[in-house]
Amino acid sequence: MRILIDISHPAHVHFFRNAIGIWQSHNHSVHLVSRDKDITLALLRAYQLANRCLSRAGKGKLDLLCELFVHETRLLGVVERIRPDIMLQISGLFISHVGAMRNIPSITFTDTEMAVLSNALTFPFTTAVVTPTCYEGCVPPSRHFLYPGYHELAYLHPDRFSPDPSILDRLGITEGEPFFVVRFVSWGAVHDVGESGFARSVKVEMVRELSRHGRVFITSEGRLPPELQEYRFPIPPEYMHHVLAYALLCIGESATMASEAAILGTPAIFVSTSPRGYTSEQERVYDMIYTFSHLQQEKALTKMRELLSIENLREVWREKRERLLGDKIDVTGWLVRLVEEYPESLNALCFRPSFVRTHKVS
Numbered sequence: 001m002r003i004l005i006d007i008s009h010p011a012h013v014h015f016f017r018n019a020i021g022i023w024q025s026h027n028h029s030v031h032l033v034s035r036d037k038d039i040t041l042a043l044l045r046a047y048q049l050a051n052r053c054l055s056r057a058g059k060g061k062l063d064l065l066c067e068l069f070v071h072e073t074r075l076l077g078v079v080e081r082i083r084p085d086i087m088l089q090i091s092g093l094f095i096s097h098v099g100a101m102r103n104i105p106s107i108t109f110t111d112t113e114m115a116v117l118s119n120a121l122t123f124p125f126t127t128a129v130v131t132p133t134c135y136e137g138c139v140p141p142s143r144h145f146l147y148p149g150y151h152e153l154a155y156l157h158p159d160r161f162s163p164d165p166s167i168l169d170r171l172g173i174t175e176g177e178p179f180f181v182v183r184f185v186s187w188g189a190v191h192d193v194g195e196s197g198f199a200r201s202v203k204v205e206m207v208r209e210l211s212r213h214g215r216v217f218i219t220s221e222g223r224l225p226p227e228l229q230e231y232r233f234p235i236p237p238e239y240m241h242h243v244l245a246y247a248l249l250c251i252g253e254s255a256t257m258a259s260e261a262a263i264l265g266t267p268a269i270f271v272s273t274s275p276r277g278y279t280s281e282q283e284r285v286y287d288m289i290y291t292f293s294h295l296q297q298e299k300a301l302t303k304m305r306e307l308l309s310i311e312n313l314r315e316v317w318r319e320k321r322e323r324l325l326g327d328k329i330d331v332t333g334w335l336v337r338l339v340e341e342y343p344e345s346l347n348a349l350c351f352r353p354s355f356v357r358t359h360k361v362s
Contacts, residue, residue: 001028003339004084004095006075007051008035010237011256012090013043014155015109018332019339020049026340031082033075035067038221039237046238052078054094061117068121072097079104086342090151093118096126105342111151112255113137114274128346130338134281145350147334150278152256154331156241156263163245163264170235171217171243178214181244181261182207182231183252185221198253198271200225202297206251206304207231213308214248219257248314249307251300255279262288265314265321267307271300286324288317 003023005016020030032049034040037057044051055071058064075098079087084104087095092108099106108126110119113136123129129139133146155161165175173179184203198206207228210216218224219233219240233240241260244250250261251269255276258268262282268289270279275291282289292300307313338345 001086001340002031002082002084003028004031004033004079004082004087006033006035006087006089006094007040007044008037008057008089008091008094010038010040010043011151013040013047013049014241015090015151015331016088016154016335017047017049018155018160019335022332022336023339026336028340029082031078031084033078035071042236043238046236054078068093076101086339088339091115091118092122092126092129096122099127100125107338107342109151110137111135111276111278113277130350132278133351134277136277136280139353141353144353145346146353147329147331147350148327149329149331149334150259150263151331152259152263153328154335156260157328157330157332158325159330160332161241163242165246167235167239167242168246170239171215173215173246178248179246180210180214180216181233181240181247181250181252181257181266182210182216182218183220183250183254183257184218184224185253198294198297202301204228206301209301210249210251210304217243249304251304258282258289258291262286263321263324265317267313267317269300269303269307271297282324286320288320288324 007013023030032051034044034051034053035055035057036053041053054074055067058067071094075094079098079102087099087104087106089095090109092106095106096108105127108122108129111132123140128145129143130145132150133148168175204225204227207216216231217233218228218231224232244261244266245264247266249267250257253271255270258270259278259282261268270289270291273294279289279291283291290303334349338349
């Protein structure tokens with residue numbers, strides 16, 4: 001089987017990387033194309049995943065539309081050369097149009113309801129839209145397939161990931177010493193147009209307050225204010241999940257990192273203009289994430305103080321994590337079968353929207 005995967009964001013490297021290794025061990029031919037966005041190419045190199053970069057991420061709608069033309073033109077050339085049996089992408093923006101033009105099945109994975117423009121350009125053309133059962137957006141019912149999991153469970157399910165305690169030595173942290181992960185984003189993605197998070201003054205206030213309780217490590221897509229430079233994450237980004245697993249708290253503007261923290265048993269505070277279905281479920285059902293709009297930044301700091309006052313915070317979240325994992329699947333194992341057994345797998349391994357509306361899942 002010839003499988004083409006389009007990687008357009010750092011988190012997508014993690015979603016596919018375990019499945020890629022399994023497919024290759026099953027003698028399938030896996031071809032990766034990529035997009036130069038943030039640390040995507042660095043992660044691909046770190047995991048030794050050979051790829052061809054087709055475009056560089058722009059900022060604003062005009063740049064993004066120009067990139068769409070460039071990326072898809074180059075992708076069309078790749079497709080005509082390797083002739084894949086199936087194409088995969090989170091968001092599906094690039095593969096959906098090329099797949100429709102060349103009559104090649106394309107599976108779009110998404111969990112981002114507020115990616116309105118991207119979804120509108122993708123859903124009418126892709127073969128299938130596959131989402132978590134907690135997804136709250138609109139998808140054409142005939143193309144919509146759902147599974148009981150989260151994207152982050154493809155690489156953080158305990159069957160796929162074990163945190164390495166030696167990461168504490170690399171950070172200069174002693175066992176049991178509290179530390180915090182702070183995440184700021186650049187707001188340059190298609191679905192980030194018009195979105196915002198922490199104000200600069202709140203960033204500084206928050207980090208200074210956290211630093212009175214323990215070490216602070218900031219991971220940021222954009223430039224940090226000078227007064228926060230000393231807190232920048234000091235080791236390669238591929239170690240972040242090990243760090244998150246031992247952090248006392250994660251706070252920031254990334255829905256993905258908030259979800260990663262929850263799955264690892266770390267409390268998370270997420271500040272953004274728009275929530276996601278998965279973060280909403282992780283808050284409503286599992287009480288592991290707390291979401292605040294950009295207009296509620298002071299409330300986010302109040303919640304931060306409340307969490308810091310809980311003496312047995314780690315133990316409480318460990319119990320919540322066990323409940324979450326009991327409800328969800330190993331997404332990598334499911335993904336491998338979804339592709340290898342396509343197209344029968346869509347109905348055999350996924351729920352349909354009518355089932356999710358009339359039955360309680362998770």
